[in-house]
Amino acid sequence: MRYEPGTRITRPAGSNPNGTPTDRDEEVDIPAAVRAAREADVVVLCLGEGSYTETPGNITDLNLPDVQLRLAEAIQATGKPVVLVLVEGRPRVINRIAEKSAAILLALNPGNEGGVAVADVLAGDYNPGGRLPFTYPRTPNGLVNYDHKLFETEATSFGNMAFNPQFAFGHGQSYTTYAYGDLRLSRKQVPWNGTVGVSVTVRNTGRRAGKETVILYVRDVVASLAPPGKRVRRFAKVHLEPGESRVLTFTLRPEDLSFVGADNRTVVEPGDFDVMVGGLTERFTLQPGASPARRVPRPGRR
Numbered sequence: 001m002r003y004e005p006g007t008r009i010t011r012p013a014g015s016n017p018n019g020t021p022t023d024r025d026e027e028v029d030i031p032a033a034v035r036a037a038r039e040a041d042v043v044v045l046c047l048g049e050g051s052y053t054e055t056p057g058n059i060t061d062l063n064l065p066d067v068q069l070r071l072a073e074a075i076q077a078t079g080k081p082v083v084l085v086l087v088e089g090r091p092r093v094i095n096r097i098a099e100k101s102a103a104i105l106l107a108l109n110p111g112n113e114g115g116v117a118v119a120d121v122l123a124g125d126y127n128p129g130g131r132l133p134f135t136y137p138r139t140p141n142g143l144v145n146y147d148h149k150l151f152e153t154e155a156t157s158f159g160n161m162a163f164n165p166q167f168a169f170g171h172g173q174s175y176t177t178y179a180y181g182d183l184r185l186s187r188k189q190v191p192w193n194g195t196v197g198v199s200v201t202v203r204n205t206g207r208r209a210g211k212e213t214v215i216l217y218v219r220d221v222v223a224s225l226a227p228p229g230k231r232v233r234r235f236a237k238v239h240l241e242p243g244e245s246r247v248l249t250f251t252l253r254p255e256d257l258s259f260v261g262a263d264n265r266t267v268v269e270p271g272d273f274d275v276m277v278g279g280l281t282e283r284f285t286l287q288p289g290a291s292p293a294r295r296v297p298r299p300g301r302r
Helices: 021-027 030-038 066-076 114-123
Strands: 043-048 082-087 103-106 178-185 196-204 210-220 231-240 245-252 266-268 271-277 280-286
Touching (some): 043 066, 066 082, 082 114, 196 280, 210 245
Parallel strands (some): 043 082, 082 103
Antiparallel strands (some): 196 245
16 A cells, blocks of 8 residues: 555554443544544544454344444544445444445455555555445345345335345446446347347446456346346456456356246246346347246256
């Protein structure tokens, strides 16, 4: 990590994330942290949990400890930009402080060299290109998979928030930007045992080189069972220099369109399917074969 000449870093005392809740409450000096924040240009606030939080009884819900949330809110109240660094072994709920954070870096449990990696990202020496491999919940009661059913996006009569995540699966940002275009299918009418090619153009529209994670989703428009809203079927990571573009190609096969039917067997049903990449959507139709549905053997079964 390279510092600009004259850079000064102040580090107020924090708390022991592996201590008891009482220890953590007593160790956090919020007024001292606020005083340091008022004198700073930018605040890097590291919250989360220790590496031993998996110990039985050490954590009872997904909310961050209240003292950490109160610390964050007090620092945010100073009006200084706050970069939130989350060190955690699972998604901890941050809905009270997420919207007022200038940036959020999910470090997970980064290991011995994690501090160096975090510093390189924050300083801009490394351009991050990761994407969330899970759906980050907004509330402890909002744990829903990314491939949820479409009806789960509606609040239920029990008042659940349904699919309203803090950050969706695949979310992520970098120090550059990308644009998607020219999504094409090799054919719109696909035989029941055929394949369909997918191509899309990705362009780096920013000023820095970076790696973009391209995710291809497929959605079964109508099925005998309520289908997921989308499912990941292909992905790729492509390095692009500023202004550079590249055409990526994928191939979808019948097994990519399958699901477990009501009889607990894997099945492919004819009908319309949407292909979604980078906010673009194209549709193709899988034609019926000799039977209304084509059985796809499960691995290890004949």
